[in-house]
Amino acid sequence: MARGDADDGGLEILSKAGAIIDALAATPQLSAAGLAEAVGEPTSSTYRLLQSLTALGWVDPAPTRGAYRLGLGLMSTGASVEASLDVRGLALPRMRALRAEADLAVLLCYRKGLRAVCVERLEGHDVTSVAMQVADSLPLHRGAAPLALLAHLPAGERSAVVEQLADPLLTRPDDPADVEALTAELAAIRERGYARSDQDVTVGIAALGSPVLNHRGEMVAALSVSGLRERVIDQEEHVSALVTAAAAAISGDLGHGGTQGIGGDDG
Incomplete structure (x- = not known):
């Protein structure tokens, strides 16, 4: 795979991750299916991305079964940016x-x-x-x-x-x-x-x-x-x-x- 293709793929993933973060910022919690609909992606790929974002601490499981919300890791990162x-x-x-x-x-x-x-x-x-x-x-x-x-x-x-x-x-x-x-x-x-x-x-x-x-x-x-x-x-x-x-x-x-x-x- 060419370097340009790899860069484009990385940017695409970041764009999708950003769309999920934006969706959760607008709505306190959403299911994987709800997020997939909000960002216009298949549920399967949205779920895989949610797993990655959860591992980073940017997304957390919500109290409602099967739902997700913004993670404490992302909030602490935002606080650090604000403080700086x-x-x-x-x-x-x-x-x-x-x-x-x-x-x-x-x-x-x-x-x-x-x-x-x-x-x-x-x-x-x-x-x-x-x-x-x-x-x-x-x-x-x-x-x-x-x-x-x-x-x-x-x-x-x-x-x-x-x-x-x-x-x-x-x-x-x-x-x-x-x-x-x-x-x-x-x-x-x-x-x-x-x-x-x-x-x-x-x-x-x-x-x-x-x-x-x-x-x-x-x-x-x-x-x-x-x-x-x-x-x-x-x-x-x-x-x-x-x-x-x-x-x-x-x-x-x-x-x-x-x-x-x-x-x-x-x-």
Whole structure:
């Protein structure tokens, strides 16, 4: 048999295995006959492939006699892949494209407790702000990226964090959050899909930020652009469209396939 034929055969088997995995991902458990029908293969060959997938731990026998379900081995492999995802590495090309288009500083931030930590920053061309450099942090109620992170926490966690931010013993004593005003602002952020910071960190500097979501729709980071106020707020419609599109693209790179952002009070 020629090498090309062998390669084609291997790819065909992988394709069939992938079809079985997809079918079981869509339906919690199926019999060998049900899987054969779902993937359009003879029951005999489907059963042989199921035996191989079971040996690998990718498919397990289901509690229902004669049925199969996704295996723990496949789930642990998926968890390892998810844990190894480098959000910063995936984000950098999108950040560079955003800076080129917006001509503003671009930041990527992660949440750490009650603060947002800058993990990547690309400078704009008009002004260099020292307020948020790499490894610097801000409280979650100050700045566009921090606000985007806070706004897109699950509702219960978000409320608890807002209460903590209002406690001067847990955050900066000279800058506690106003619970009512912050709660209203977070609702507005979820409604419009991005956060706005208008000189609340540095005089003359404004920023817009949007969440980055993973394949489960969970917020994992926030992307923001910042620059002179007149270049951000005076062009807010255009700039917000750029940053939300870039954040959505990074989310897509992470496997998120839904609408960007988490709207409503349950987000």
